[in-house]
Each structure stands twice: as structure tokens, then as C-alpha cells.
Amino acid sequence: MSQLKSLIRVSKPAERLLKPLHVPHKLLMGPGPSNAPPRVLAALAMPLLGHLHPEFCEIMDDVKAGIQYAFQTCNPVTLAISGTGHAAMEAALCNAVEPNDVVVIAQNGIWGQRAADMALRNGANVKTIVKPPGEVFNLHEFAQALEVHKPKLMFVCHGESSSGSLQPLEGIGELCHR
Numbered sequence: 388m389s390q391l392k393s394l395i396r397v398s399k400p401a402e403r404l405l406k407p408l409h410v411p412h413k414l415l416m417g418p419g420p421s422n423a424p425p426r427v428l429a430a431l432a433m434p435l436l437g438h439l440h441p442e443f444c445e446i447m448d449d450v451k452a453g454i455q456y457a458f459q460t461c462n463p464v465t466l467a468i469s470g471t472g473h474a475a476m477e478a479a480l481c482n483a484v485e486p487n488d489v490v491v492i493a494q495n496g497i498w499g500q501r502a503a504d505m506a507l508r509n510g511a512n513v514k515t516i517v518k519p520p521g522e523v524f525n526l527h528e529f530a531q532a533l534e535v536h537k538p539k540l541m542f543v544c545h546g547e548s549s550s551g552s553l554q555p556l557e558g559i560g561e562l563c564h565r
Contacts, residue, residue, distance in 0.1 A: 418548035419472070477505050483540055486510030491532045491541040496520045497549035502542040514538065520550035526558045533562055 415422050436443040450467045468475045480502060484490055490511040492503040495518040506513050514536045516528055541563060545554050
């Protein structure tokens with residue numbers, strides 16, 4: 388016991404740990420994180436609920452209804468994922484891709500590269516169409532990739548924040564449903 392006592396040294400906490408945390412107000416102008424509106428900050432200051440409380444379940448039902456409205460879906464398996472956009476992208480790909488599925492990834496920045504990595508880790512047969520960062524794809528390039536590879540899934544990043552490009556989406560859904 389005396390040997391153990393000699394190994395344990397209790398010291399005083401650093402002085403800064405005894406003071407309230409000070410976080411300065413900053414105007415965040417990047418692709419994320421972003422400033423929260425006062426209404427959101429007020430909601431965050433409300434008392435906590437446990438995940439099994441009936442009120443928590445009601446709130447989650449409201450969130451689900453909001454997501455279903457925003458995405459115009461009645462799918463009963465509509466989920467809010469507590470995490471980053473990267474976490475949501477990984478959840479989507481992990482649930483949609485099975486081993487040996489052919490997946491076309493439009494790659495013109497870091498998000499396309501990450502999607503390709505995720506699909507590969509899930510055993511997909513990944514086919515990429517590649518543009519330099521900042522450039523966008525045209526409908527002909529998508530149509531050609533769909534015709535040649537006949538994928539189960541095609542990944543396209545609408546807002547490629549790593550390069551600042553905005554991929555037009557109009558017409559892509561129609562190509563996929565051919």
C-alpha cells in the first residue's frame with residue numbers, strides 16, 4: 388500500500404480551472420460551424436431530459452415530422468443524426484451500400500474522396516468520375532457514368548466546401564431513374 392501511495396500524487400488544480408469558462412462571441416463566416424440563433428441558444432439552456440422520458444420522445448417525434456416535411460417524405464424511418472455532416476454521410480453510405488455494390492462517386496474535392504473511402508470500406512465496387520477541385524460536373528458526364536457502370540448508388544456532393552464549388556443538381560434525379 389505504501390508503494391501505491393508513493394505513486395499517487397495529488398496536486399492542486401490549475402488556477403484557470405477554478406474560474407468560470409469565458410468564451411468570446413465570434414462571428415463565424417465559414418462553412419461550419421456557424422453561429423446559433425438566440426432561439427437555439429435559449430433551447431440549449433433548458434433543463435435536460437433523459438432519452439426515455441415521454442417528453443423527449445415527443446420532441447423527437449416533432450423533429451422527425453420536421454425532417455419529413457423538409458425532405459418531402461413519409462418514410463417512417465426518417466432519422467435525426469446527432470453528429471457532423473460527415474457522420475450523416477457515413478451513416479447514409481453504410482446503410483445504403485452492401486459488399487460488391489457498384490457505386491459511382493463524383494469526386495471534385497475532399498467530400499467525394501471521403502465518400503469513395505467510406506464506400507470502399509463497406510466493400511463497394513467504387514467507380515469514380517473526377518474533376519479538379521472547384522470544377523463541377525455536367526449532366527452528360529453523369530449520364531455517361533450511369534450508362535457505363537449501372538450503379539446501385541451515385542454520390543454527388545451539392546456543396547463541396549473544401550473547394551467552394553456548388554454542384555447543380557437539376558436533372559440528376561431524372562438520369563438516375565432512367
